[in-house]
Amino acid sequence: xxxxxxxxxxxxxxxxxxxxxxxxxxxxxxxxxxxxxxxxxxxxxxxxxxxxxxxxxxxxxxxxxxxxxxxxxxxxxxxxxxxxxxxxxxxxxxxxxxxxxxxxxxxxxxxxxxxxxxxxxxxxxxxxxxxxxxxxxxxxxxxxxxxxxxxxxxxxxxxxxxxxxxxxxxxxxxxxxxxxxxxxxxxxxxxxxxxxxxxxxxxxxxxxxxxxxxxxxxxxxxxxxxxxxxxxxxxxxxxxxxxxxxxxxxxxx
Amino acid sequence: xxxxxxxxxxxxxxxxxxxxxxxxxxxxxxxxxxxxxxxxxxxxxxxxxxxxxxxxxxxxxxxxxxxxxxxxxxxxxxxxxxxxxxxxxxxxxxxxxxxxxxxxxxxxxxxxxxxxxxxxxxxxxxxxxxxxxxxxxxxxxxxxxxxxxxxxxxxxxxxxxxxxxxxxxxxxxxxxxxxxxxxxxxxxxxxxxxxxxxxxxxxxxxxxxxxxxxxxxxxxxxxxxxxxxxxxxxxxxxxxxxxxxxxxxxxxx
Numbered sequence: 001x002x003x004x005x006x007x008x009x010x011x012x013x014x015x016x017x018x019x020x021x022x023x024x025x026x027x028x029x030x031x032x033x034x035x036x037x038x039x040x041x042x043x044x045x046x047x048x049x050x051x052x053x054x055x056x057x058x059x060x061x062x063x064x065x066x067x068x069x070x071x072x073x074x075x076x077x078x079x080x081x082x083x084x085x086x087x088x089x090x091x092x093x094x095x096x097x098x099x100x101x102x103x104x105x106x107x108x109x110x111x112x113x114x115x116x117x118x119x120x121x122x123x124x125x126x127x128x129x130x131x132x133x134x135x136x137x138x139x140x141x142x143x144x145x146x147x148x149x150x151x152x153x154x155x156x157x158x159x160x161x162x163x164x165x166x167x168x169x170x171x172x173x174x175x176x177x178x179x180x181x182x183x184x185x186x187x188x189x190x191x192x193x194x195x196x197x198x199x200x201x202x203x204x205x206x207x208x209x210x211x212x213x214x215x216x217x218x219x220x221x222x223x224x225x226x227x228x229x230x231x232x233x234x235x236x237x238x239x240x241x242x243x244x245x246x247x248x249x250x251x252x253x
Numbered sequence: 254x255x256x257x258x259x260x261x262x263x264x265x266x267x268x269x270x271x272x273x274x275x276x277x278x279x280x281x282x283x284x285x286x287x288x289x290x291x292x293x294x295x296x297x298x299x300x301x302x303x304x305x306x307x308x309x310x311x312x313x314x315x316x317x318x319x320x321x322x323x324x325x326x327x328x329x330x331x332x333x334x335x336x337x338x339x340x341x342x343x344x345x346x347x348x349x350x351x352x353x354x355x356x357x358x359x360x361x362x363x364x365x366x367x368x369x370x371x372x373x374x375x376x377x378x379x380x381x382x383x384x385x386x387x388x389x390x391x392x393x394x395x396x397x398x399x400x401x402x403x404x405x406x407x408x409x410x411x412x413x414x415x416x417x418x419x420x421x422x423x424x425x426x427x428x429x430x431x432x433x434x435x436x437x438x439x440x441x442x443x444x445x446x447x448x449x450x451x452x453x454x455x456x457x458x459x460x461x462x463x464x465x466x467x468x469x470x471x472x473x474x475x476x477x478x479x480x481x482x483x484x485x486x487x488x489x490x491x492x493x494x495x496x497x498x499x500x501x502x503x504x505x506x
Contacts, residue, residue: 022286033275
């Protein structure tokens with residue numbers, strides 16, 4: 001057994017009318033979730049809110065208080081609908097200031113791209129007391145203030161900012177997982193899954209059904225921070241499925 | 254000008270550890286958002302929560318109180334990790350009961366599929382006082398209780414439940430939109446966008462930058478419930494972009 005260690009949690013706020021209208025399909029939830037898992041941090045909750053100051057302030061203050069880390073994506077560009085920095089500064093109770101290093105980065109980036117206009121300078125504005133998160137794509141940096149990490153909405157830029165943060169945040173034991181696929185209706189094995197989970201302390205089993213080529217199947221995902229318990233639970237589930245003449249397919253279907 | 258009409262709002266709760274772990278990429282946010290737009294209902298906020306009773310209860314009670322409609326996806330299958338019905342009944346302060354019509358539907362569906370086991374009967378359980386939402390794919394129905402709509406997590410099944418609800422919910426004037434693409438850095442037109450939005454009451458302009466084939470562009474989405482204002486705002490923005498020798502590309506890039 002692994003020594004029980006503290007569980008580190010994070011929340012994510014996806015900011016943007018374009019997600020709530022259905023126009024843009026969010027890619028940041030899965031990206032941030034996967035990255036956090038590797039850092040040993042659990043994504044506990046996500047909220048998608050509009051480009052609306054009150055909505056952002058409410059979400060920021062609720063989620064930063066009850067998680068180790070809070071990430072946001074979206075709303076940090078140069079246009080009038082980019083209100084994330086102002087809203088988060090309001091939530092934190094601090095002023096918005098131009099960060100000198102961000103200003104210097106943007107001056108360099110825009111030197112041969114038409115110069116640093118007032119609109120572009122907006123991207124150097126941060127809640128007072130913030131540090132920067134490098135962005136190797138477009139100059140404009142992300143922002144860290146305490147346990148709040150403010151990132152871009154464009155997934156490729158978000159990805160670069162996450163890379164810059166890799167290994168920088170304290171996490172706990174990563175949640176390990178095994179996936180087993182099976183051509184079975186999940187309702188046939190519902191009792192088995194529940195019993196197997198109960199018999200293996202610290203393991204959770206998720207069941208995800210699908211229909212493919214006219215056939216019914218399910219993937220079972222077993223999760224634990226303890227590699228030995230995880231392996232034992234996985235072996236037990238495979239054996240029980242075999243006993244039902246429903247062969248388990250390691251890695252999932 | 255359209256007579257100002259009441260704005261109808263909805264919230265969505267996506268329930269499931271598989272979304273928060275990054276394993277499954279959510280497709281229901283965009284699907285529900287688009288469907289709501291057609292019904293004349295605005296998706297105001299989304300929360301993704303774990304398969305955890307307390308988290309579901311908190312989200313349900315906050316969001317159903319401040320929106321006309323609340324939708325949930327996920328957690329209504331037959332396995333031990335499907336706790337949505339119990340959690341929502343707790344939030345509503347009602348008991349969980351077997352719905353006779355749901356039981357009859359499932360008996361029919363499973364008649365030639367091995368019979369209605371206890372696990373399968375779980376899918377006939379509803380918060381007391383609920384009505385059913387038909388599901389033409391797998392028998393197991395969705396559930397409506399007051400302004401709360403409980404739907405499946407598998408996107409194809411969610412889609413069928415939304416179809417069954419189409420035209421059933423009272424909405425307001427649909428939010429109309431026009432999209433204009435332009436090969437321009439959004440920072441070059443930031444002031445223009447802000448001025449144009451201010452000059453056209455009831456219009457919002459969103460700016461969504463991208464980088465493609467080494468070139469920088471942006472799509473501008475103009476939204477309004479008033480078709481005339483929308484058209485006037487769109488024409489004004491196109492004319493101003495032309496004046497900058499940045500031709501607008503109707504429909505977006």
